[in-house]
Amino acid sequence: MKTETQNKTQVVANNTIRIPGSEAVVRSLIAEGVDILYGYPGGAIMPVYDELYKFQNEIHHVLTRHEQGAAHAAQGYARISGRVGVAIATSGPGATNLITGIADAQIDSTPLVCITGQVASHLLGSDAFQETDIVGISTPVTKWSCQITKASEIPGVLAKAFYIARSGRPGPVLVDITKDAQFGELDFEYKKCTGVRSYTSVPKTNPEAVKAAADIINSAKKPMIVWGQGVILGKAEAELKAVIEKAGIPSAWTILGASAIPTSHPLNIGMVGMHGNYAPNKLTNECDVLIAIGMRFDDRVTGNLNTYAKQAKVVHFDIDPAEIDKNVKTDVAVIGDSKDSLAQLLPLLEAKSHDAWLQEFKDLYDIEFEKVIKNDIYPTKEGLTMGEVLKQINIETKGSAAIVSDVGQHQMIACRYADFNVSKSNITSGGLGTMGFALPAAIGAKMAAPDRHVVAIIGDGGFQMNIQELGTVFQQKVPVKIVVLNNEFLGMVRQWQQLFFDKRYASTEMTNPDFVTIAKGYYIEAKRISKREELEGAIKEMIASENSYFLEVCVEKEDNVFPMIPTGASVSDIRLS
Amino acid sequence: MNEEIKTFTISIYTENNIGLLNRISAIFQRRHINIESLTTSQSEIDGVNRFVIVVNITETQAKKIVGQFEKQIEVIRAFYHTDEQTIFTESCMFKIKSALLFEEPQIQNIIKESNARIVTVNKEFFVLEKSGRRNEIESLRRDLNVFGIMQFVRAGRIAVTKDEMKVTELLLAFNNQ
Numbered sequence: 001m002k003t004e005t006q007n008k009t010q011v012v013a014n015n016t017i018r019i020p021g022s023e024a025v026v027r028s029l030i031a032e033g034v035d036i037l038y039g040y041p042g043g044a045i046m047p048v049y050d051e052l053y054k055f056q057n058e059i060h061h062v063l064t065r066h067e068q069g070a071a072h073a074a075q076g077y078a079r080i081s082g083r084v085g086v087a088i089a090t091s092g093p094g095a096t097n098l099i100t101g102i103a104d105a106q107i108d109s110t111p112l113v114c115i116t117g118q119v120a121s122h123l124l125g126s127d128a129f130q131e132t133d134i135v136g137i138s139t140p141v142t143k144w145s146c147q148i149t150k151a152s153e154i155p156g157v158l159a160k161a162f163y164i165a166r167s168g169r170p171g172p173v174l175v176d177i178t179k180d181a182q183f184g185e186l187d188f189e190y191k192k193c194t195g196v197r198s199y200t201s202v203p204k205t206n207p208e209a210v211k212a213a214a215d216i217i218n219s220a221k222k223p224m225i226v227w228g229q230g231v232i233l234g235k236a237e238a239e240l241k242a243v244i245e246k247a248g249i250p251s252a253w254t255i256l257g258a259s260a261i262p263t264s265h266p267l268n269i270g271m272v273g274m275h276g277n278y279a280p281n282k283l284t285n286e287c288d289v290l291i292a293i294g295m296r297f298d299d300r301v302t303g304n305l306n307t308y309a310k311q312a313k314v315v316h317f318d319i320d321p322a323e324i325d326k327n328v329k330t331d332v333a334v335i336g337d338s339k340d341s342l343a344q345l346l347p348l349l350e351a352k353s354h355d356a357w358l359q360e361f362k363d364l365y366d367i368e369f370e371k372v373i374k375n376d377i378y379p380t381k382e383g384l385t386m387g388e389v390l391k392q393i394n395i396e397t398k399g400s401a402a403i404v405s406d407v408g409q410h411q412m413i414a415c416r417y418a419d420f421n422v423s424k425s426n427i428t429s430g431g432l433g434t435m436g437f438a439l440p441a442a443i444g445a446k447m448a449a450p451d452r453h454v455v456a457i458i459g460d461g462g463f464q465m466n467i468q469e470l471g472t473v474f475q476q477k478v479p480v481k482i483v484v485l486n487n488e489f490l491g492m493v494r495q496w497q498q499l500f501f502d503k504r505y506a507s508t509e510m511t512n513p514d515f516v517t518i519a520k521g522y523y524i525e526a527k528r529i530s531k532r533e534e535l536e537g538a539i540k541e542m543i544a545s546e547n548s549y550f551l552e553v554c555v556e557k558e559d560n561v562f563p564m565i566p567t568g569a570s571v572s573d574i575r576l577s
Numbered sequence: 578m579n580e581e582i583k584t585f586t587i588s589i590y591t592e593n594n595i596g597l598l599n600r601i602s603a604i605f606q607r608r609h610i611n612i613e614s615l616t617t618s619q620s621e622i623d624g625v626n627r628f629v630i631v632v633n634i635t636e637t638q639a640k641k642i643v644g645q646f647e648k649q650i651e652v653i654r655a656f657y658h659t660d661e662q663t664i665f666t667e668s669c670m671f672k673i674k675s676a677l678l679f680e681e682p683q684i685q686n687i688i689k690e691s692n693a694r695i696v697t698v699n700k701e702f703f704v705l706e707k708s709g710r711r712n713e714i715e716s717l718r719r720d721l722n723v724f725g726i727m728q729f730v731r732a733g734r735i736a737v738t739k740d741e742m743k744v745t746e747l748l749l750a751f752n753n754q
Contacts, residue, residue: 006592006624006751135596140603144650145596164650197751198592198653322644 007160008195016189021151022047022182025115026055028158031190034086036077036447038062038070038440040097042090044130045117047182062447062476065468067094069440071101072466075110076444079427080402080452082235084111084165085444091118092130095176096137100434102172103141107431108256109233111170113161114138120180121149134176143171151184155191163193168201169320170233202319205336205344212332213291213315214348220289220313222357223249224280226272226301229256229430230294230319234338237261237423240293243342248353250361252280254295256430259420263399269361273301274565275412278372279364281563281571284309286360293317294338297327298431307570317341371576372562377417383556384532386410386485390417392535393455393483396543401453402427404445406438406462409491412561414457422452436465439482443472446480453481453543460486460512470522473548481542482524482550484515487557495560519550530554580635584613585657586665586736587643589628590620590744592651601628601652604645610634614667614733622745625653631734654744658736665736668708670696671721672728675703681724691717702727 012031019027025048029037039061041049052061064070067089074085085105089098095116105112119128135147144164148157154177161173195201217223231240237260244251244261250269251261261268270277272284284290290312295301302308305327316323316330317338324333334341376387390413393401399419404427405411411428420426427445429437442456463484473480490508497505519526525547529538535553542549563574591597598617605612613631620627634642639657646655675698677684688695693707707717714731 008751136599139596139599140607147595195751196650197748199650320648322641322648324644326641326644 006197007156007193009159009191010194011189011191016187018185019188020047020182021154021177021184021186022051024151024154024186024188025158025177025182026051026059027188028155028190029086030055030058031192032084032158032162034059034084036060036062037086037088038064038073038077038444039088040064040067040070040090040094042094042117042130044091044119044179045088045094047179048088048115048117048177062443062472064440065471066466067097068100068436069466069469069472071098071112071114072104072434072437072440073444073472074112075101075105076404076427076441077448078110078112078444079441080424080445081448082424083448084113084162086113086115088115089117090130091116091134092132094130095134096132099138099141102138102174104429104432104434104437105172106141106143108429109170109229110172111165112172113158113165114172114174116174116176117182118147118176118178121178122180124178134174138174141172142174145174145176147176147178148181149178151181151186154181154186155188159191159193160196163196164199202337203321203335205334205341207344209332209334210341210344211348213317213334214345216289216313216315216332217247217249217291218350221354222287223247223289223291223354224283224287225249225251225291225293226254226280226295227251227257227260227293228254228295230317230338231257231260232423234294234319236294236339236342239339239342239346241265242346243349246346246351247349248358249291250354250358252277254298254301254430255415255426255428257295258415258426259423262421263419264421267358270365271415274303275416275561275563277365277416278368278563278574278576279361281565281574282364283360285311285570285572287312289313289315291315291317292328293342294319296323299327302327303565303569303571303573307572368563368576376413381556384530384535384553385559386413386555387417388532388535389483389485389539389553389555390414390457392539393543394419396539397453397455401425401455402445402449404428404438404442404454404456406456406458407433407435408459408462409487409495409559409561410457410459410485435462438462439466439469440472442480442482443469443476443478446478447476455481455483458482458484459491460484460488460510460515461490463515467518470519470524474522474524477548479546479548481545482519482548483542484550484552485555486512486515486552487555487559488512489557492561494558498558498560500566515552516550524548524550526550526552528552528554580637582633582635584631584633584660585636585639586660586663586734587628587630587632587639587646587655587657588736588738588742589630589646589655590622590653590742591626591628592653593624593626594651597649597651600649601646604642605632608638608642610638610642616733616735622748625744625748629734629736654742654747656738656742658738662740663736663738665734666708667711667714667731667734668706669714669729669731671705671707671718671726672702673705673721673724673726675699675701677724678703684721684724687717687720691720693717
């Protein structure tokens with residue numbers, strides 16, 4: 001077996017120099033434009049770290065406190081910048097600690113290149129100290145993975161890794177490099193990869209499919225769009241807005257599609273899915289044409305597939321052919337890059353407005369407002385709600401903040417109530433639902449977008465899953481704002497226990513430490529509030545601070561997140577209480 | 578509606594790279610699909626390998642799984658075909674005590690009638706090789722089992738399709754880009 005694939009390449013540095021493999025790793029990263037990487041050193045990656053020390057003026061290494069933190073920080077960096085995030089770790093436990101972040105990046109289509117050190121090639125398969133088969137372990141959760149055992153392979157494989165990670169539907173790539181390959185010498189010349197023979201990164205949009213889609217959309221009486229992250233990844237926000245406005249189509253978003261169109265847009269009808277808005281979920285089963293754009297019909301979106309949009313003709317735009325008919329049978333599939341496909345669609349659409357149909361969404365919104373939203377963001381009961389915290393953050397940041405949420409009730413509240421007026425503003429773990437994501441991801445996001453407000457919204461459970469990254473915040477002086485919504489419960493699980501397990505709160509109540517003291521122990525300015533009258537001042541102070549800031553908000557212990565579609569139920573059976 | 582489970586031959590044209598088998602088998606494992614047989618070898622195209630995998634699944638599953646194979650970076654193209662759309666065969670070997678050749682004259686008739694081929698004979702044992710459809714091989718195995726089989730091994734299905742598989746055009750298109 002060979003390890004070479006026929007690739008297309010473009011020389012970017014043809015002054016060949018004789019260098020060790022470890023230096024080739026760093027020079028390759030620089031050639032790919034990497035300026036920040038996140039990682040943790042160890043025995044099998046030490047030669048590369050030695051080179052990073054030498055090149056520290058050109059590439060900034062961020063020492064996280066755990067490799068999982070490195071992977072999530074690289075994800076945060078990638079999600080807000082649209083560039084490839086890079087994480088680096090040693091062999092064995094260092095490499096396996098990256099896996100959760102890699103799996104998260106895979107399901108949320110986040111471009112990552114993870115580099116792991118490996119024991120020397122003569123020790124492979126011998127159960128050597130800190131040896132694991134990381135290529136084998138990572139195979140099901142990577143877009144591509146590869147092991148390098150010869151120094152000469154380093155530039156070519158890394159070039160291919162970056163090309164694969166960022167092109168088409170993005171994803172994580174893992175490159176494992178043996179220690180002898182890092183020490184070995186090579187004649188270094190860097191050629192950027194511009195194509196891989198066996199990989200069609202962006203299928204060309206078929207104009208006939210676009211025409212068929214346009215015909216269906218033009219004939220629709222009650223059309224509805226559900227867009228996903230594919231719009232953001234394809235940089236197609238302007239094209240989507242033009243399509244929506246020309247055809248007058250009420251448009252909803254999946255959790256990862258949030259922020260592609262501003263929250264305040266009159267045709268933005270809210271979020272679909274398990275804790276999405278009432279109207280778009282309910283009316284999914286009344287629209288006559290459902291237009292899915294860059295979304296994958298996740299089970300959290302569709303509920304029971306047997307009762308999902310059965311009355312509608314389905315038009316699906318996606319870059320990934322394997323998504324077509326995977327969960328929902330389509331009438332017309334348009335495979336290709338969303339920017340290109342939507343640009344082709346626009347001139348074929350008839351200018352329309354669907355006022356009566358849009359009014360149906362507004363009417364259902366009014367019901368949701370009365371029964372749910374009003375209580376969440378304008379509460380009259382004594383305890384603080386998560387929703388009013390989000391409302392206050394919206395006010396203080398004028399809806400311009402990038403919200404990095406963890407996983408649980410607070411995540412759903414953040415996605416429901418944050419004002420997203422700038423694209424790439426909702427950074428969360430959508431597909432994998434990884435608790436512990438937000439703190440390190442917020443570090444990466446803030447470092448990639450230092451001019452933006454980056455606010456991490458975290459529950460007391462998830463915060464303690466990667467609490468050690470407060471050390472990274474402090475050491476790197478990252479002015480990220482950390483809001484812990486503390487209800488002393490694993491809130492979402494508790495909600496399910498309340499609703500479906502007769503309030504048997506098995507192992508969901510948390511006795512928490514003094515978070516403020518911990519944050520202050522990391523030299524981070526910190527405050528705890530528990531009263532409504534303290535909220536406005538605390539959020540103002542946090543947003544105004546030029547440094548990192550930790551705010552603990554003690555919220556109602558047993559609040560629930562509604563609306564809710566119980567698992568396996570139809571989207572029409574969405575509950576308001 | 579319950580779809581009929583049928584035998585499908587899945588052909589995957591790939592780069593000849595380490596680790597690809599792992600990726601392909603993981604796709605079956607994740608979906609709880611049992612592999613009936615798997616063969617991998619060079620294909621008609623220089624530098625391109627071909628997996629031939631037999632599975633019992635529904636056509637919807639076959640279509641989806643082929644989509645997942647084509648997503649893999651080093652998979653060039655993947656196809657699925659029914660038995661009617663392919664020409665296929667399997668081969669096997671039997672190791673049998675040499676003494677039986679002389680003590681049980683019926684064995685010679687079985688070998689002749691089954692179109693099996695004697696690969697080697699020595700004092701202790703002889704080896705038979707047989708190619709054909711699964712039922713022919715099973716029939717021979719049943720016949721020989723009566724006399725005692727020292728070793729038996731059957732290789733995976735190999736198959737070619739009746740229709741053309743346009744892999745070469747895809748590769749030419751890449752080279753001409």
